[in-house]
């Protein structure tokens with residue numbers, strides 16, 4: 109029998125390695141011959157560790173499995189496939205959470221052994237690169253433009269246009285770079301990590317294609333240090349790709365070169381901002397640079413550089429293999445393709461949901477998420493990370509689309525969705541928004557560095573003066589002015605977007621600012 113047990117951070121933190129040990133121990137006492145494959149997670153995190161048995165009819169899933177369950181599962185006939193054990197979930201592909209998704213980028217997540225080039229190739233791996241090697245640079249860029257792909261880090265800038273800028277950039281020194289932003293720092297997000305741990309070859313292939321498209325022979329993955337397992341898996345995947353001739357000199361006998369290395373960050377949220385990321389990559393302190401010049405023209409070491417998020421680069425192999433139009437066929441309006449939504453916080457079924465743009469937040473929270481984990485009513489949802497707005501229930505029917513969100517004063521960001529139930533104190537959440545900025549500001553500009561500290565103080569006064577209307581109103585006015593200064597006067601999104609959570613909390617949950625709070629630290 110072939111058994112799949114994930115090796116990614118989520119599954120391992122929930123006991124996947126202990127499950128493997130228990131299996132090996134149990135099976136050493138009987139003569140059953142089994143092969144254990146350490147795949148990546150399917151992204152159905154509430155079912156991890158999710159164990160799958162390969163059968164003639166496809167894979168049968170069991171989850172969440174703990175080491176203590178193993179003897180009973182073996183007794184129930186798990187190795188033969190479907191059993192009547194309560195942890196048996198039936199065919200993996202039929203689990204509605206997975207079946208109802210539109211998985212383009214995450215099609216292979218959990219299906220393959222992340223470190224097996226053969227497995228990757230057997231599932232359309234390197235088809236995009238193969239095609240790209242037969243095209244010229246402009247044709248590759250045109251394919252990406254046709255896909256309508258927009259930056260999945262959060263800013264949604266058209267990827268094809270960014271690549272065109274780098275392709276056209278003239279420079280005395282011909283060296284150009286591809287930099288992958290894998291400093292996934294938004295609250296509740298894990299899609300980048302899932303790509304790197306479940307299907308790292310896809311990212312490698314995407315970066316290699318980007319290199320061919322713009323004429324860059326060197327790439328760096330800037331990875332947050334909080335992802336040690338992703339680092340291990342990426343390093344091993346890069347070594348295999350070099351050995352198999354998909355990276356390094358003379359890729360697949362084409363005469364083209366592309367080299368790739370992983371670099372670790374040091375735990376600063378601001379290093380996810382592209383210019384401070386580049387500073388950090390150059391070995392300096394992660395201070396934001398003023399734009400212009402754009403990194404596309406003067407980026408890493410002053411050279412033309414593509415800086416793309418993991419998910420943007422991970423979408424590229426599909427786009428090249430199947431054609432830009434195949435990707436553009438999904439989505440709505442100017443939001444083409446799919447988005448990897450990440451359900452987290454107080455939610456019953458947390459995990460990754462890849463869907464075409466256009467679904468609603470309510471669908472995600474109810475149909476996929478299954479409501480709150482606490483069983484209480486959901487009250488607020490923060491979409492797009494710590495700088496994203498809090499949405500009340502009246503906004504949960506908005507289509508998940510860049511433009512619709514921006515019209516509603518919200519952002520989709522990197523697709524992180526953090527749910528809160530009705531015990532949340534939104535005044536404290538607003539305070540946290542400012543406090544986060546105090547801690548994470550790079551310090552370069554005053555509205556962000558000083559403004560956020562003043563913001564915490566003003567919110568504290570608002571909470572303390574809840575019953576003194578005159579003083580509270582004066583402080584609310586001050587907070588409004590402060591937010592305006594931060595929005596208009598900050599150099600980057602850190603200071604510029606911190607007012608999002610604060611203002612949305614005030615606008616949609618004013619009652620929480622009117623009562624004396626007992627939870628103030």
Ligand code: NAI
Pocket residue numbers: 259261262263264265269270273291292293294380382402403404415492493495519520521522600601
């Ligand atoms: P931006 O709008 O300044 O730029 C977006 C991207 O397009 C950048 O890479 C920029 O260099 C590029 N660009 C702009 N004009 C260009 C041109 N004419 N040619 C070529 N390239 C061009 O946004 P920024 O400051 O890079 O990012 C802000 C966004 O980041 C926010 O919208 C937020 O949602 C998101 N964000 C994401 C986080 C995460 O952890 N993924 C954390 C915090 C914010």
Ligand code: SF4
Pocket residue numbers: 378396548549550551552553554556557598599600601602603604
């Ligand atoms: Fe640095 Fe904040 Fe200014 Fe951004 S807004 S450059 S993080 S001080």
